[in-house]
Amino acid sequence: MRHPFRTLLLLACFSVQAACQSAAARTASDVREPQTSVSTAAVLPPPTLIVLITIDQFRGDYLDRFGPQLHGGLARLSRGGAWFANAHHDHAITETAPGHATLLAGRFPRSTGIMANRIGVEDAAPLLGEPTGLGASPKRFQGTTLVDWLRAKDPRSRALSVSMKDRGAILPVGRSVSDVYWYFPDGRFTTSTYYRAALPDWVNAFNARKMPQSVAGKSWTLLLPDSAYKEADSVSIEAGGRNFLFPHPFPTDSVAAASAIRVSPWIDEITLDFALDGLNSLALGDSSRTDVLAISLSATDYIGHSFGPDSREAHDNVLRLDRNLGVFFDSLFKLRDSTRIAIALSADHGVGTIPELAPASVQPRPVRVDAAALAAILRREVAAQGIDSTLVAYDAQTVLADRSSVKMNTATLDRALDDFSREARKVPGVSRVDRFRDLLHADTVHDAIARRWVHQFPANSNVQLVITLTPFSIFSGIVATHGSPRDYDSNVPLVFAGPWFAPGRYTEFVRTVDLAPTLAAVAGVKPSENLDGVVLRRALR
Numbered sequence: 001m002r003h004p005f006r007t008l009l010l011l012a013c014f015s016v017q018a019a020c021q022s023a024a025a026r027t028a029s030d031v032r033e034p035q036t037s038v039s040t041a042a043v044l045p046p047p048t049l050i051v052l053i054t055i056d057q058f059r060g061d062y063l064d065r066f067g068p069q070l071h072g073g074l075a076r077l078s079r080g081g082a083w084f085a086n087a088h089h090d091h092a093i094t095e096t097a098p099g100h101a102t103l104l105a106g107r108f109p110r111s112t113g114i115m116a117n118r119i120g121v122e123d124a125a126p127l128l129g130e131p132t133g134l135g136a137s138p139k140r141f142q143g144t145t146l147v148d149w150l151r152a153k154d155p156r157s158r159a160l161s162v163s164m165k166d167r168g169a170i171l172p173v174g175r176s177v178s179d180v181y182w183y184f185p186d187g188r189f190t191t192s193t194y195y196r197a198a199l200p201d202w203v204n205a206f207n208a209r210k211m212p213q214s215v216a217g218k219s220w221t222l223l224l225p226d227s228a229y230k231e232a233d234s235v236s237i238e239a240g241g242r243n244f245l246f247p248h249p250f251p252t253d254s255v256a257a258a259s260a261i262r263v264s265p266w267i268d269e270i271t272l273d274f275a276l277d278g279l280n281s282l283a284l285g286d287s288s289r290t291d292v293l294a295i296s297l298s299a300t301d302y303i304g305h306s307f308g309p310d311s312r313e314a315h316d317n318v319l320r321l322d323r324n325l326g327v328f329f330d331s332l333f334k335l336r337d338s339t340r341i342a343i344a345l346s347a348d349h350g351v352g353t354i355p356e357l358a359p360a361s362v363q364p365r366p367v368r369v370d371a372a373a374l375a376a377i378l379r380r381e382v383a384a385q386g387i388d389s390t391l392v393a394y395d396a397q398t399v400l401a402d403r404s405s406v407k408m409n410t411a412t413l414d415r416a417l418d419d420f421s422r423e424a425r426k427v428p429g430v431s432r433v434d435r436f437r438d439l440l441h442a443d444t445v446h447d448a449i450a451r452r453w454v455h456q457f458p459a460n461s462n463v464q465l466v467i468t469l470t471p472f473s474i475f476s477g478i479v480a481t482h483g484s485p486r487d488y489d490s491n492v493p494l495v496f497a498g499p500w501f502a503p504g505r506y507t508e509f510v511r512t513v514d515l516a517p518t519l520a521a522v523a524g525v526k527p528s529e530n531l532d533g534v535v536l537r538r539a540l541r
């Protein structure tokens, strides 16, 4: 049987080892040499507020695809900002936790320590108001973020980070003890004891308004007339074959509705309202210091997983998100001087189309790969070499083993890994099985998949093998998902707006690790450690 706790232990091991990564290993595989010095010679005064908007599972092509129907906040940013249309999370496991951890850190997962959702934010630090449930904290995040660099310059700098998801709120601001809140599915925003002992009055007051509960008995209907949506609504593979047609009714019970709202555009509307309340209450951006407001909007991810990226639901959600962001910016610019606000928009990852709906041109045909079958092959090959099965773990895209264990005979381990690799490559949907240590010496300029794996784990990690599926093949039975090193999962928007930036559409290849150093440059602060990203000078005036 599988050993989940052993897997977690092994993952935790390479998490710790991330701190040991040498600077040489960090730069060896990079397309460009990281730029570690940041100009502070900004002509304009630094912003008083930096707003980071991260849209969970917002693929790079969405701004173009829905562009003609966008008239709100997404339209304002993409038409008036510096829009990098070929930006990528240049790492392999394109999941929520690694993606969010990268954005304000300017470093790849191998360096932030957040190498997979599984490493994430789960922790003993209890949630306020939920003392018995699983808690959350950034304790496995390593290093610093823009928030720390700002505070090194001016300790008065404040940060508020909000999201429906705990990891979407926690990881952008790293280990900083800031105002960090996320949504508990009974209808409240909360935080954990890592951040504070009690909720502030403004959060309690917001929760008392019971906005999520208010959708009970209502329905999600289309924003525009039917003819505005070219997608068929009657795609029965969506939502597992249940409730895949508009309108989508919310439960009449208010507690159930507060949970169901997470798979609807209204959770983002409420999260944006909550962020504005926090901005007011914390007086963010009202003085000469630079504050940070990080907002991660999660509905796109939940809707994408349930209905797929090509669904009418995904389309309508983006239209509503655009309008909600428009209202948000209108409100923000009434409260604060827009000429002192720098805005960045990005996403934590993209998404692949539903495997069964991939275009006929995709060959080999995408499949759903049975992870249990791969795990069984590994168990068989490990047993055939007489290796203690608790020393080797399988985790979907990786095979882990601690080569330094005194119980480990590395020659027999290598035989087992070779035998597993040969058999795994025969499994439909498996494209590549690579030795991680071989990828460290691969041509990472021309082999993007190798490069993304190298950016995922420290060179001395316990990862022995990495498994890459064929395009649009996925591991799980979920309707649609992300997590691969393929471009549809890695490509996300990267947009900067505000007086510091030169508007336009930029098509060169850039990386999401460039977001943090670029914001640091306009804020006139110096990162306190080596980064993987560079300042996107073309975007600056």
Ligand SMILES: [Zn+2]
Residues within 6 Å of the ligand: 057, 096, 301, 305, 482
């Ligand atoms: Zn997701």
